[in-house]
Amino acid sequence: MSSLAHQRLAEKPDAFAPDGTAVRLLAALGGGSFAHFELPAGAVSRAVAHRTVEEIWYFVGGAGEVWRKLGTEVSVVAVAPGDSLTIPLGTHFQFRATSAAPLAFVAVTMPPWPGGDEAFRVEGPWSAHVP
Numbered sequence: 699m700s701s702l703a704h705q706r707l708a709e710k711p712d713a714f715a716p717d718g719t720a721v722r723l724l725a726a727l728g729g730g731s732f733a734h735f736e737l738p739a740g741a742v743s744r745a746v747a748h749r750t751v752e753e754i755w756y757f758v759g760g761a762g763e764v765w766r767k768l769g770t771e772v773s774v775v776a777v778a779p780g781d782s783l784t785i786p787l788g789t790h791f792q793f794r795a796t797s798a799a800p801l802a803f804v805a806v807t808m809p810p811w812p813g814g815d816e817a818f819r820v821e822g823p824w825s826a827h828v829p
Contacts, residue, residue, distance in 0.1 A: 701727065703725040703726070703727075704725075705723070705724045705725045707722055707724070707734055708722045708723075710722075711736075715735065715817070716744065716746050716814075716816075716817035716818075716819075717743040717744045717745075717746045717792070717793075717817065717828075718737070718741070718743050718744050718826065718828030718829075719735040719736060719737045719743060719828075720735065720736045720737075721733050721734070721735055722734040722735075722736075724804070726810050727810075728809075728810070729808060729809060729810075730806050730807060730808040730809060730810060731806070731807045731810035731811055732804065732805070732806050732807075733804065733805055733807070733811075734758075734802065734803075734804050735755075735802065735803050735804070735805060736759075736800050736801070736802045737760075737762070737793065737794070737795045737800060737801045737802075737828070738795065738800050738828070738829060739760070739795050739796065739797050739798060739799050739800050739801075740795060740796070740797040740827075741794065741795050741827055741828050741829065742792070742793075742794040742795075742824045742825065742826050742827045742828070743792050743793050743794065743826060743828060744792070744819060744822075744826040744828065745765075745790060745791065745792035745819065745820045745821060745822025745823075745824075745826070746790070746791065746792075746817040746818060746819055746820060747788060747789060747790045747791070747817070747818060747820050748785070748787065748788075748789075748816055748817055749815070749816055749817075749818065750787070750809070750812060750816065751787070751807050751808060751809060751810075751811065751812070751816060752784070752785055752786050752787045752789075752807075752808055753784070753785040753805045753806060753807050753808070754782065754783075754784055754785075754805065754806045754808075755782060755783050755784075755785065755803045755804070755805045756781075756782045756803060756804050756805070757777050757778060757779050757780065757781045757782070757801070757802070757803045758779055758802050758803060758804060759779060759799065759800065759801070759802035759803075760778075760779075760795050760796065760798070760799040760800050760801035760802055761776070761777065761778040761795070761796045761798065761799070761801065762776075762777055762793055762794050762795040762796055762801040763775065763776055763777065763793065763794055764777055764783060764791065764792075764793040765791060765792045765793070765822060765823050765824070766783075766785065766789050766790070766791045767789065767790040767791070768786055768788060768789045768790070769788075774823070777793075777801070777803075790820040790821075790822065791822075792822035792823065792824060792826075794824060
């Protein structure tokens with residue numbers, strides 16, 4: 699991909715993340731990558747953590763909840779369009795969409811996503827339910 703990239707959101711997912719969300723790749727540079735994620739209405743992601751990356755999320759559609767655990771700090775927050783949050787390195791996280799609409803967000807991954815072994819499953823507060 700050129701350093702002067704231009705990317706339009708694809709109609710169909712490019713991949714599915716280890717947590718179960720549909721991923722549509724956007725622009726990337728050496729220090730980070732940007733993608734769109736969507737969890738179907740009523741779905742609950744798999745609980746995961748990352749080995750080497752951290753992320754910043756910005757919600758663009760739907761509503762839901764995000765659980766995060768970093769060491770002894772635990773947070774559950776309601777999210778909707780306009781909200782943002784961080785997934786620091788080592789954070790365990792899981793999220794769920796309300797039944798009204800898919801939960802959609804864009805995220806910056808720093809450094810860029812390295813591949814399939816990056817995420818590993820952890821225990822979360824909810825039973826996962828993804829297509």
